[in-house]
Amino acid sequence: MEIGEEIEQANREAFDIMNTGNAVLVDFDLAGKVIPGMKENYILHAGPPVEYRNMIESMKAAVQGALVFDGKADTIEQADRMAQSGDFVFRPCHELSTVGPMAGITTPGMYVAVVENTAYRNRTYCNLHEGRGAILRFGATGKEVNDRLHWMNDVMGPALKESVRKKPIDLKAIAAEGVQMGDELHQRFKATSLLFLTSIASSLLEQEKGMEVYRFIAEREQFFLNLSMPAMKAIADAADGVKYSTLVTRMTRNGVNFGIQVSGLKGKWFTGPAEVPKGLYFMGFSQNDAAGDFGDSAIMETGGLGGMASAAAPAVTRFVGGNAKDAMRVTEEAYRITHGQSRDFQIPSLDFRGTPLGIDMLKVNETGILPSINTGIAHRKAGIGQIGAGISHPPIEAFNEALREFARVYGL
């Protein structure tokens, strides 16, 4: 068979896996207990590999806060020394079937959501959603942050575990419904967070501390982010490792680099510099204050949501400085670099056409069109948090490097 036919056949296979995969929320438990391969001295982070000394300030601070939370350090200063000591191993979340928004720091003592792609029998994991403001994922530390994380571990995690044990929740169905209700699921989760809350309400409210947990979720409109991310990862991971396939299965950033992985080149990172996102800044902030793009949340675009689904959520485009036509254009352009359309994520304003799904590295190389990623913008200083929202793109260098490796591996 000619190489072109091999690629076409492989891409059809990988795309079908992505399109028919599902994502069911099946459990909540401690990362050290449920994530396969997780070790006591591991610290998982967002993005492609990065050593502690090279991390951006917000990610370093999140590592320090996590070590205090885990009881491994008494103070932030001690945590910083410990992180530099070489006693801890820093691994990308993605390499342990995990994802984490922004800094993505996940330690063995943290509660995580467990999601299963029941069609292909693979599981993925994600830490729990803290909300906005002073939060660990933006590098905030201190008593308020630490106390909240402990409450999430001691009260919310076990309560959610009890709820989903009784009734697993179909996350892909919630995401699909949300797309028809104006969510694109990277910036906007107003519909999906409510749909999730509704689906879990009765089993939560039966519990002694159920109302406390219910209120916490109800007050956080992006709560579904930390559930939809492992959902999209469960779907994308199943399509990984299809020989000859040029479909992208991972896109993620650590503030320094943006990394991608390609199905037919399983496990290999291809990176380039992470952009500073362009968009609208909250009052008093500008692009000069912004950190490089970071977080595993570009898994949403990998799964056909976020920027790919812009046409479903014109409200988001307005929020980042555009209009409804811009939203349509972003999605229309995305169809030019994807293998096909999602069966389940349908856009009402496009006559229920499926969102662009299965980013094809070759189409990106051919057209020069880069996937558009809807993202929060973080302050470059730790702990200040979100200062705006906008759009970022992966670097073309990552796609070029991936193509060079593809040519080497498959003898082109």
Added chain:
Amino acid sequence: MAQTKLKVINVGTEWFVPFLEEQGVNVLRVEWSPPVERPSDITSILRKLRK
């Protein structure tokens, strides 16, 4: 002004199209974008794949 009805062929970016269409002008769209600049080895790999 033109005595006959205006017909427009739009090549590439469609920035002006909505304004013309609002005035009842028929616009034929031609999809076009400037050639993509890429490293020569990437062009060479893509050429091999197109064969």
